[in-house]
Amino acid sequence: MATIIDGRAFAADLRARVGEAVAGLAARGVRPGLAVALVGDDPASGVYVRNKGKQTRAAGMNSFEHKLPADTGQDELLALVARLNADPQVHGILVQLPLPAHIDEAKVINAIRVDKDVDGFHFENVGRLSVGAEALPPCTPAGCLLLLRHQLGDLTGRHAVVIGRSNIVGKPVAQLLLRAHCTVTIAHSRTRDLPVVCRAADILVAAVGVPQLVKGDWVRPGATVIDVGINRVAAADLDAAGDAAGASGDAGASGDAGASGDAKPAGGATRLVGDVDFAAAQQVAGAITPVPGGVGPMTIACLLRNTLLAACRIHGIEAPAGL
Ligand code: NAD
Numbered sequence: 001m002a003t004i005i006d007g008r009a010f011a012a013d014l015r016a017r018v019g020e021a022v023a024g025l026a027a028r029g030v031r032p033g034l035a036v037a038l039v040g041d042d043p044a045s046g047v048y049v050r051n052k053g054k055q056t057r058a059a060g061m062n063s064f065e066h067k068l069p070a071d072t073g074q075d076e077l078l079a080l081v082a083r084l085n086a087d088p089q090v091h092g093i094l095v096q097l098p099l100p101a102h103i104d105e106a107k108v109i110n111a112i113r114v115d116k117d118v119d120g121f122h123f124e125n126v127g128r129l130s131v132g133a134e135a136l137p138p139c140t141p142a143g144c145l146l147l148l149r150h151q152l153g154d155l156t157g158r159h160a161v162v163i164g165r166s167n168i169v170g171k172p173v174a175q176l177l178l179r180a181h182c183t184v185t186i187a188h189s190r191t192r193d194l195p196v197v198c199r200a201a202d203i204l205v206a207a208v209g210v211p212q213l214v215k216g217d218w219v220r221p222g223a224t225v226i227d228v229g230i231n232r233v234a235a236a237d238l239d240a241a242g243d244a245a246g247a248s249g250d251a252g253a254s255g256d257a258g259a260s261g262d263a264k265p266a267g268g269a270t271r272l273v274g275d276v277d278f279a280a281a282q283q284v285a286g287a288i289t290p291v292p293g294g295v296g297p298m299t300i301a302c303l304l305r306n307t308l309l310a311a312c313r314i315h316g317i318e319a320p321a322g323l
Helices: 009-028 043-058 074-086 107-111 125-131 139-152 170-179 194-199 235-240 296-314
Strands: 033-039 063-070 092-095 159-163 182-188 202-205 226-227 231-232 270-273
Touching: 009 043, 009 139, 033 043, 033 074, 033 202, 033 296, 043 296, 074 107, 092 125, 092 202, 092 231, 092 296, 125 170, 139 170, 139 226, 139 296, 159 170, 170 182, 170 202, 182 194, 202 270, 226 270, 231 235, 235 270
Parallel strands: 033 063, 033 092, 159 182, 159 202, 202 226
Antiparallel strands: 231 270
């Protein structure tokens, strides 16, 4: 049976280490601040923003939340970003995605000061990541790498297969794995013979959004499986399949809530499952992240880490070791 990679515990430890570093900065007169802008009333985004605020304050940082109505104009949002860019109390700026259709997401993200772009989505940070320059890495991918390094140590020479090529998970995870000297294959919806591609992986990262797509026999014996997927499905569907995945806890307790657009709907029992058939894969893998409680809680922990790093860079302070 595979080792279960406990992202919840790792994230709690990372948040505690960030908190200690924040306390250390206080002596130098610096208190990191994270500003989050939320446009509209998407319930999933609302849950995520609330969790961010809570954890930001718990780490000893300032949290600035800007809730704007759904009909906020693009210029108004850009004006807010400009104010936050200039605000010395703000070291990290995050505009919660998705934005309403009338707002050009790329325009807003690229208006954020590069050194305050703690989501790592500004095109300059994306480019910096790909050429190996110093960059704030996107939070969920950074969380995947921290868990992999914790589990495997040096990743050099390992064959990593990433399923998914989105700009927020698949591509940046692949970049980070490449930086860690892995041999990287990126698979996606048009990949042929996906099970065969997956079976070649020492490290398999699933970032797809299809419940339990990856079957047990897609996993190479002993491989490390990182399941980024967060899919809410009707419990009845799982029970009918005789599958208990996700039954051990729900998103609220795990920190997965709202991590990627998930919010608990009203009515009808539901469960969270990943992109991997956990019950089958854990029989084969060497180590595996569960859903919930794997990658999910790492996202906000890495956001706090990025905010701390941004504050250090902005103030010309060396980043604390061990983060
Ligand atoms: P996305 O929809 O933007 O991208 C999905 C990718 O999967 C695409 O590149 C597509 O080519 C690929 N794909 C789709 N169907 C496929 C198939 N049948 N076979 C192979 N590839 C296929 O999704 P995303 O934003 O990258 O998110 C992926 C998953 O990760 C979702 O479940 C999301 O909820 C989750 N997620 C979790 C976190 C977190 O844990 N904090 C953060 C972000 C996303």
